[in-house]
Amino acid sequence: MSDSTNTIETFxxxxxxxxxxxxxxxxAIPRGLNEDVVRLISAKxxxxxxxLEWRLKAxxxxxxxxEPTWANVHYPxxxxxxxxxxxxxxxxxxxxxxxxxxxxxxxxxxxKLGIPLKEQGxxxxxxxxxxxxxxxVATTFKEKLKAMGIIFGSFSEAVREHPDLVRQYLGSVVPSxxxxxxxxxxxxxxxxxxxxxxxxxxxxxxxSTYFRINAKDTGQFERTLIVADEGxxxxxxxxxxxPMRDTNQLHAAVVELVALDNAQIKYSTVQNWYPGDKxxxxxIYNFVTKRGACRxxxxxxxxTQVETGSAITWKYPSCLLMxxxxxxxxxxxxxxxxxxxxxxxxxxxxxxxxxTSTIVSKGISAGHGQNTYRGGVKILKSATGxxxxxxxxxxxxxxxxxxxTFPYLEVKNTSSQVEHEASTSKIGEDQIFYCRQRGISSxxxxxxxxxxxxxxxxxxxxxxxxxxxxxLLGVSLEGSVG
Amino acid sequence: xxxLEIKNLHATVGDREILKGIDLTVNCGEVHAxxxxxxxxxxxxxxxxxxxxxYVVTGGEVIYDGKDLLAMPPEDRAREGIFLAFQxxxxxxxxxxxxxxxAALNAIRKHRGLDELDAMDFLALVKDRMKxxxxxxxxxxxxxxxxxxxxxxxxxxxFQMAVLEPKLAILDETDSGLDIDALRAVAEGVNALxxxxxxMIVVTHYQRLLNYIVPDYVHVLAEGRIVKxxxxxxxxxxxxxxxxxxxxxxxxxxxxxx
Numbered sequence: 001m002s003d004s005t006n007t008i009e010t011f012x013x014x015x016x017x018x019x020x021x022x023x024x025x026x027x028a029i030p031r032g033l034n035e036d037v038v039r040l041i042s043a044k045x046x047x048x049x050x051x052l053e054w055r056l057k058a059x060x061x062x063x064x065x066x067e068p069t070w071a072n073v074h075y076p077x078x079x080x081x082x083x084x085x086x087x088x089x090x091x092x093x094x095x096x097x098x099x100x101x102x103x104x105x106x107x108x109x110x111x112k113l114g115i116p117l118k119e120q121g122x123x124x125x126x127x128x129x130x131x132x133x134x135x136x137v138a139t140t141f142k143e144k145l146k147a148m149g150i151i152f153g154s155f156s157e158a159v160r161e162h163p164d165l166v167r168q169y170l171g172s173v174v175p176s177x178x179x180x181x182x183x184x185x186x187x188x189x190x191x192x193x194x195x196x197x198x199x200x201x202x203x204x205x206x207x208s209t210y211f212r213i214n215a216k217d218t219g220q221f222e223r224t225l226i227v228a229d230e231g232x233x234x235x236x237x238x239x240x241x242x243p244m245r246d247t248n249q250l251h252a253a254v255v256e257l258v259a260l261d262n263a264q265i266k267y268s269t270v271q272n273w274y275p276g277d278k279x280x281x282x283x284i285y286n287f288v289t290k291r292g293a294c295r296x297x298x299x300x301x302x303x304t305q306v307e308t309g310s311a312i313t314w315k316y317p318s319c320l321l322m323x324x325x326x327x328x329x330x331x332x333x334x335x336x337x338x339x340x341x342x343x344x345x346x347x348x349x350x351x352x353x354x355x356t357s358t359i360v361s362k363g364i365s366a367g368h369g370q371n372t373y374r375g376g377v378k379i380l381k382s383a384t385g386x387x388x389x390x391x392x393x394x395x396x397x398x399x400x401x402x403x404x405t406f407p408y409l410e411v412k413n414t415s416s417q418v419e420h421e422a423s424t425s426k427i428g429e430d431q432i433f434y435c436r437q438r439g440i441s442s443x444x445x446x447x448x449x450x451x452x453x454x455x456x457x458x459x460x461x462x463x464x465x466x467x468x469x470x471x472l473l474g475v476s477l478e479g480s481v482g
Numbered sequence: 483x484x485x486l487e488i489k490n491l492h493a494t495v496g497d498r499e500i501l502k503g504i505d506l507t508v509n510c511g512e513v514h515a516x517x518x519x520x521x522x523x524x525x526x527x528x529x530x531x532x533x534x535x536x537y538v539v540t541g542g543e544v545i546y547d548g549k550d551l552l553a554m555p556p557e558d559r560a561r562e563g564i565f566l567a568f569q570x571x572x573x574x575x576x577x578x579x580x581x582x583x584x585a586a587l588n589a590i591r592k593h594r595g596l597d598e599l600d601a602m603d604f605l606a607l608v609k610d611r612m613k614x615x616x617x618x619x620x621x622x623x624x625x626x627x628x629x630x631x632x633x634x635x636x637x638x639x640x641f642q643m644a645v646l647e648p649k650l651a652i653l654d655e656t657d658s659g660l661d662i663d664a665l666r667a668v669a670e671g672v673n674a675l676x677x678x679x680x681x682m683i684v685v686t687h688y689q690r691l692l693n694y695i696v697p698d699y700v701h702v703l704a705e706g707r708i709v710k711x712x713x714x715x716x717x718x719x720x721x722x723x724x725x726x727x728x729x730x731x732x733x734x735x736x737x738x739x740x
Contacts, residue, residue: 428572429535429536437556437559437565438586438589439589
């Protein structure tokens with residue numbers, strides 16, 4: 001038909017550029033899940049008794065739970081006994097002490113992903129705790145951070161070196177029995193990141209973790225815990241790409257954030273896991289629980305996410321606004337193309353006085369993609385003077401995709417103020433023609449219009465991430481308008 | 483050689499024929515006015531020349547600058563120097579006017595083998611051109627046409643034209659929706675851009691605009707054909723006797739509204 005329609009199609013037909021599989025030996029345990037597997041994971045990681053007990057409690061509870069079905073996503077039943085719950089890349093020695101000791105294959109993978117280890121890392125001012133499959137293999141910048149009292153490293157390392165801190169905060173925001181996927185994660189989590197910023201310290205660089213799912217059929221169960229003590233500040237970046245796979249892979253991560261008095265945590269995500277092919281085959285199931293607790297007065301937690309990958313996304317980064325005057329923010333761009341499905345949004349629970357929350361959600365649907373915003377704003381009786389502003393906008397590319405919005409509001413304090421705005425628009429043929437008449441190609445026009453649509457969210461991202469997010473959006477959408 | 487040569491051009495939208503054999507030759511430095519009642523095909527002609535895919539060319543040919551215009555996609559026509567000032571300029575939320583215009587200018591420059599302008603040079607150019615249009619600088623940083631008044635939109639079109647410096651500018655009903663002050667400002671901008679190297683086609687329903695932008699030639703379009711051509715005095719004649727004086731009536735507005 002028209003040229004613009006063709007553009008949509010070429011855009012939608014873009015191949016996943018980061019699909020490759022690294023050939024390294026994996027040390028995996030057999031498929032399936034039972035108490036022995038949980039014990040084995042804990043033993044492999046030489047964990048203390050209390051953590052094993054914590055895992056077992058979660059596992060026992062998980063067995064009594066049912067997989068949730070309320071989300072607006074559809075997929076065949078998952079066989080939890082057909083998943084490998086632990087694999088760690090084998091190294092020549094017990095563990096690499098520095099980059100030279102890291103498996104060169106692994107480094108090549110990172111290079112392909114453009115992850116700034118070594119000098120690039122220093123130049124970019126990014127400390128990378130790279131998670132490859134399930135075990136952290138390289139951590140940079142730690143010395144510099146250590147001098148400021150900041151603890152940043154793999155979760156297992158934190159369990160060994162700072163057990164009291166981990167024990168104090170682990171599961172304090174997302175209890176091990178919170179929901180089906182969080183319970184599963186609590187039972188079998190393999191590794192992840194831990195960060196503690198002490199009183200009054202402002203972390204001088206963006207902390208960053210790149211996740212990557214690699215070994216075949218390996219579920220990845222990451223656990224991240226970030227604590228900002230009184231008056232502390234930290235900005236954390238999480239970015240992901242995954243190699244091409246035929247079978248679906250389950251990813252059930254848990255992220256917990258704790259902000260004490262006057263502390264601030266900024267958590268930014270760019271998610272680009274394999275979305276499946278054009279027919280909807282394969283792709284990652286991304287069932288993630290992310291929650292932050294603003295425990296102290298004047299504390300602030302901001303979630304910013306750019307979700308372009310995964311076959312299915314089920315994710316609601318939320319804030320518990322407990323401290324008086326605490327602030328929660330959620331800025332999101334979620335894109336679904338081809339057969340991708342996303343059910344994502346946030347929950348803002350106002351508990352303290354004069355708590356404020358802002359929600360800005362931008363959903364983009366192309367191809368046969370289905371995009372659902374689900375948001376909950378709850379103002380409890382105690383939350384005198386609470387305020388919320390929500391805005392959720394949907395942009396449709398083509399006529400086979402869908403956008404859905406489910407905002408839930410629950411207000412129990414009459415002094416509060418809650419605003420909700422929503423819009424749905426389509427990229428018009430007239431907009432594209434206008435751009436083309438000025439000499440701009442259809443592809444550039446689409447990415448310009450989409451970028452304009454997402455601007456409010458992009459400007460919340462740290463600079464280098466914003467650039468990456470923009471590129472990612474362009475790649476994920478190339479050929480999608482009409 | 484003529485800059486633009488339209489020969490026996492036919493175009494349809496859906497199953498309806500709108501242009502039924504247009505012949506028109508435009509040379510560099512000339513300003514041609516196309517007048518006609520509603521539904522006569524004026525806007526369709528403008529859109530077809532710009533390459534709007536809504537319209538299907540069913541016959542005839544258009545030679546622009548020695549090239550087959552109809553074979554080019556819209557962006558190439560723009561890069562080759564054709565500029566359409568839209569009757570209804572389109573809003574692009576979230577994309578700043580500056581950013582948009584810089585992308586456009588650099589796409590055109592690239593096509594012509596010129597270096598892309600950097601932010602500093604671009605800003606200097608823009609500031610210079612803004613003087614022509616008495617544009618408020620605030621508009622530059624706002625999203626393209628978003629929340630602009632009718633007058634601001636039209637002014638913005640001519641401002642874009644001033645920056646992009648086309649060889650052939652087509653102004654589609656640029657006067658519609660403008661009060662007299664805005665009309666004067668826009669017309670002054672257009673006049674400042676008249677040049678021996680540039681041709682203009684001014685599409686309008688009313689003679690009013692032609693008091694400010696004085697054309698070299700006037701063509702009257704009715705039911706998809708040019709029924710009368712003449713000098714600027716033809717417009718005045720029309721003003722007095724109306725289209726009815728030529729035996730022409732308004733037909734139901736064509737689908738071509740954008």
